[in-house]
Amino acid sequence: MKIYLDNSATTPLSDAAKAKLTEAAECYGNPSSLHEAGLAAEKLVSEARKTILSALGARQGELVFTSCGTEATSLALFGTAFAKERRDANRILTTDSEHPSVENALQRLEKYGFEVIRIPTRAGVLDMQRLEASLDKKIFSASFMMVNNETGALYGVGEAFKKIKKKYPAAITHCDAVQGFLKVPFTPERISADLVTLSGHKVHAPKGVGALYISKELIKTKSIVPFLVGGGQEKGMRSGTENVIGISAFGGAVADIYPRLKENFEKMTILGKYAEDKLARLDVRLNLPIGEKAPHIINLTLPSIKSETMLHYLSQKGIYVSSGSACSSHSGKASSSLLAFGLDAHSADCSLRISLSEYNTESDIDALAEALGEGIDTLVRIKR
Numbered sequence: 001m002k003i004y005l006d007n008s009a010t011t012p013l014s015d016a017a018k019a020k021l022t023e024a025a026e027c028y029g030n031p032s033s034l035h036e037a038g039l040a041a042e043k044l045v046s047e048a049r050k051t052i053l054s055a056l057g058a059r060q061g062e063l064v065f066t067s068c069g070t071e072a073t074s075l076a077l078f079g080t081a082f083a084k085e086r087r088d089a090n091r092i093l094t095t096d097s098e099h100p101s102v103e104n105a106l107q108r109l110e111k112y113g114f115e116v117i118r119i120p121t122r123a124g125v126l127d128m129q130r131l132e133a134s135l136d137k138k139i140f141s142a143s144f145m146m147v148n149n150e151t152g153a154l155y156g157v158g159e160a161f162k163k164i165k166k167k168y169p170a171a172i173t174h175c176d177a178v179q180g181f182l183k184v185p186f187t188p189e190r191i192s193a194d195l196v197t198l199s200g201h202k203v204h205a206p207k208g209v210g211a212l213y214i215s216k217e218l219i220k221t222k223s224i225v226p227f228l229v230g231g232g233q234e235k236g237m238r239s240g241t242e243n244v245i246g247i248s249a250f251g252g253a254v255a256d257i258y259p260r261l262k263e264n265f266e267k268m269t270i271l272g273k274y275a276e277d278k279l280a281r282l283d284v285r286l287n288l289p290i291g292e293k294a295p296h297i298i299n300l301t302l303p304s305i306k307s308e309t310m311l312h313y314l315s316q317k318g319i320y321v322s323s324g325s326a327c328s329s330h331s332g333k334a335s336s337s338l339l340a341f342g343l344d345a346h347s348a349d350c351s352l353r354i355s356l357s358e359y360n361t362e363s364d365i366d367a368l369a370e371a372l373g374e375g376i377d378t379l380v381r382i383k384r
């Protein structure tokens, strides 16, 4: 028995993605080549682009394919920062709990003289008063995530971006929607985002493919320059021969899920609530945001058992969860998202993330709750 409950780290390939992947594997041409083999590859890439733009509800603007969500965010943040030869503003707003792909890029920009202000997100709520107070000086850009990858908190990016744009219409807004795309309904226009980061492997496509949505306005005003330069692929925005197989499978995965977005959201809401109710009966503390949350991510703190110990216990039973985001588990540091949420370092170290996909069922949750209950009894007894 294998129960996969780590869908925010990555997701299994969907049948639709596998079918597109197999089809594209037969298509060996380079999309930049002018012969028929090249045109066939280009057709696959442009078909995927159309599908994803339409699932994004983007009526205008471009989609640039990248190697992952991290690269899309680097293009967004460095590409806009370096497009401005004479910056008339250097303040960047973000949150105190962004994914490292945003946080580490912004730390680098701080070294180039940008002022980065991190708005608190205690209990999973973006501090709007602090945001408003930070608008006392002209804003260059803002980068806010849609769904926090560890707590599932929804930060109300639309409201935040609208406030920023109202005062500074030229401010550039970037949203890391890696955990939100095809999980919660949104369009770049509705959330006033100029740039949106997406990642294939969180939506049942393969690893190694991501995309950045860029608004028409940003392109028209030349407010973004490429980060990877070379042969000029992706309309010059991202050089390097396209990953045709990955891109095509990304399109296939999106075409499959998008029509079920509403249905899946309702399913995840019911399943998420079922899981929260079941888990709340155990000796754990649920770290639920006090504001809105995406239903597919649930974070909990164990009674003084290190999350890694519990993760291995569950893994031996064929149940896969996460001891924090897959990225922060490499660094060995306490998760900055959980610290920002309000947990102390010890509690953060004892916290597990359960993340669902449409493939999960109530019986997966029952098995998890049973194994977790047994695990707590066993591991607490060993400690005594």
Ligand code: PLP
Pocket (backbone or CB within 6 Å): 008, 009, 068, 069, 070, 071, 099, 101, 145, 147, 148, 149, 176, 178, 179, 199, 200, 201, 209, 210, 325, 326, 327
């Ligand atoms: N942003 C968020 C919120 C994520 O959860 C992740 C991956 O976990 C990323 C960005 C990075 O995406 P990728 O793995 O495609 O680089």
